[in-house]
Amino acid sequence: MPLNLPSRLPAVEILKSENIFVMDSQQASTQDIRPLRIVILNLMPLKITTETDLIRLLSNTPLQIEVDFLKISGHISKNTPVEHMMTFYKDFSTLRNENYDGMIITGAPVEQMPFEEVDYWKEVSEIFDWARTHVTSTLYICWAAQAGLYHFYGVPKYPLPQKMFGIFKHKVYDHQNPIFRGFDDEFYVPHSRHTEVRKSDIEKVPELTLLSESEESGVYMVMARGGREFFITGHSEYSPYTLDTEYRRDLDKGLPIEMPLNYYRNNDPKEGPLVRWRGHANLLFSNWLNYFVYQQTPYDIREIK
Known part of the structure; x- marks a missing residue:
């Protein structure tokens, strides 16, 4: 797809090397169409890696997309160069009067803290x-x-006895929902987290619809407001070696970590990962963009309410 990105964003060259078509802002300006405007609030520590993972999936439709990156004001990223943040990221104060067709909000390494104790919870x-x-x-x-x-529905989170870490099989509850168009009856998703939300709490809230879960990893996808909000507990955007990097990082630090489940070929880290979530990930993002962003957003983006 023609993905309109700042020309010097590191993800551009990385994705071009993977034979993924991206378009920088200069080339996109020659196309006489209104691009979808997507804003990404990137809370992950390795921001360049997360940018690349998300852009890789956003690139899988024929729509032109213009991407803005949003950061938390005053929060200094320890794992991303200051120059990168200053060049490619904007504060909320500069975007609050803007409208966007879609938004992605990532995970963050603060899940074991109570929400209110996160230093940027208010923002x-x-x-x-x-x-x-x-x-x-x-x-x-x-x-x-x-x-x-x-924040919206009062659903609590619970600590897990050990990290939910690996690739897990999931089932679909509503095959008619367009978010699942093209999905198989079962699909796989990476998870990497220390906490969970529970089905029993989701079912107490009439505004929430549980769309998918796993026998091993629990709640996966919840929808609200007719698809204006999707809550996804896994990391469908992860690249093949992300869990491997996390596993080896924690081993090197001497942290208690089990080998990611259902991930390595023959459960042997030396044989590398068996990738079986990439097809689902591409369908998830393309279905979201098509059926819940592109087909729902007004032509005049200022009419979003």
Whole structure:
């Protein structure tokens, strides 16, 4: 797809090397169409990696997309160069009067803290509320999914006895929902988290619809407001070696970590990962963009309410 990105964003060259078509802002300006405007609130520590993972999936439709990156004001990223943040990221204060067709809010390495103790909880809550009146559809991922469910619907999170870590099989509850168009009856998703939300709490809230779960990893996808909000507990956007990198990082630090389940060929890290979530991930993002963003957003983006 023609993905309109800043020409010097590192993800551009990475994705071109993978034979994925991206378009920088200079080339996109020659096309006489209104691109979909997507804003990404990137709360992950390795921001360049997360940017690349998300853009890889956003590139899988024929729609032209213009991407803005949003950061938390005053929060210094320790794992991303300051120059990168200053060049490619904007503060909420500069975007709050804008409207977007879609928004993605990532996970964050704060899931074991109570929500209110996260130093940017006040601002992220304000961004959640803003999205309801300025964005057609918002995709909440991992910690953001837990945070959104808690902020809007009072759904609590619970600590797990050990990290949910690996690739898990999921089932679809509503095959008629367009978000699942093209899905198989079962599909796989990476998970990497220390906490969970529970089905029993989701079912107490009439505004929430549980769309998918796993016998092993629990609740996966919850929908609200007719698809204007999706809460996804897994990491469908992960590249093949993300879990491997996390596993080896924790081993090197001497942290208690089990080998990711259902991930390595023959359960042997030396044989590398068996990738079986990529097809589902591409369908998930293309279905979201097509059926819940592109087909729902008004032509005049200022009419989003």
